[in-house]
Amino acid sequence: MSRDGAQREPARRVVLRGAVSGAVGAGAAIAVGTGGTAQAAPADGRLHVAILLYDGFTALDAVGPYEVLCRVPGVRVTMVGHEAGPIRTDTGELSLIAERAMRHVRHADVLVIPGGGQRGTTAMMEDTAVHEWIRRIHRRSVWTTSVCTGSLILGAAGLLRGLPATTFWGSRPYLAEVGATFTPGRFVEAGKIITAAGVSAGIDMGLHLAARLSDVKVAQAMQLAVEYDPDPPYDTGSPEKADAETEALALKLLADAAV
């Protein structure tokens, strides 16, 4: 499959190396892990990742883990909502589709609870039906995880008592209220519970999970697949690196954009 060939035949254009069957070369012979760690494979042979969407969730909290887990061999990612259908994010400017309703999801190998703004997070912290669902999934899960303020939702469901955990930096003081101990880190593993820091930290946690669900080679390949070679133009990504004015402005922008 040469570039010249693609030029002559637009209908068979190739824009991605390895995108056409057989074109990868060595790729076809590569052995990839499927559930290399200790857990048993589910009945259908796939590892099911359920990501909970709820009114007011933060899009990147959900999409970061999705994007690095969805191509791990044997993994199936499903967005789950109170009901199936469109779920609005915390800014009101974007909706993602929940493919399945909570009541129809009785098992997941991996549960991911994204964070949200003040309104969405507190609603989930007070929703006992959601807590019951989270606890039911957690009983048989291989990993139960959160991103950002999602840890406060896990905590409200009673899963973080006495455990080290992290959350969005602006919510660290509130971890104690659910019985958890704030612990620094992009993500914190405590038994089968993993909590990630704010928003973009879900990408780092996703790569860690990819290794746990498959193997390190697959996780490294997924890092390359999403070209995660970060080079932010600034270095203000944590409160330890940003000054007080930046911190106050970040909190203001979050509050002002919330619906």
Place this chain on the structure above:
Amino acid sequence: MSRDGAQREPARRVVLRGAVSGAVGAGAAIAVGTGGTAQAAPADGRLHVAILLYDGFTALDAVGPYEVLCRVPGVRVTMVGHEAGPIRTDTGELSLIAERAMRHVRHADVLVIPGGGQRGTTAMMEDTAVHEWIRRIHRRSVWTTSVCTGSLILGAAGLLRGLPATTFWGSRPYLAEVGATFTPGRFVEAGKIITAAGVSAGIDMGLHLAARLSDVKVAQAMQLAVEYDPDPPYDTGSPEKADAETEALALKLLADAAV
């Protein structure tokens, strides 16, 4: 607003510092830029960011820029599709809602074209109606941008001839076919066109755009707001850092998961 207060009154629970009106303190007095660079503000006083969604796009390509731009003061982000409604990503496991149809969007200050898999990208490279829409928006845009293989779509619309640009690493050889010169970088600025590297590079580009649309303080605050202090567990995020086996496996995982 004390933690004790939140505990006594669950209905007014606070889970995010500064989330309640007046609680930010200094925040209320902070001046924030709205369109600090040279462009004229649009008629309604907002800067409109249009992100094109299409069947087979890559979710993080769109959600990365969205998440860092949606809270920039005065900015309104809109997802645009051929038609309004759910648009399926490249894995088929997730759909985002396009809020508006292309034909109803005649102006955008910032256009973002996300990348997609082989099928989605090539379909957009051959869709002349999309090219006409892109050129129409580009004529009056302040910034015309892409993430990942979105640059090949900009290129197919004729916008990259003779320009330096970047794209997903696995698609670099194909930039020449649209008349662009591959140039290394998380994002490459050429006049008012900015092309970002693969998938997660849209976050870095988004922060750069946030500064251009507002000011550096806002961009730095948005980096903190999404806690973008990356610390991937591996260092294989670019082909320069990954070995040949990782590269071949990444291309295989991308091909295998494509629908």
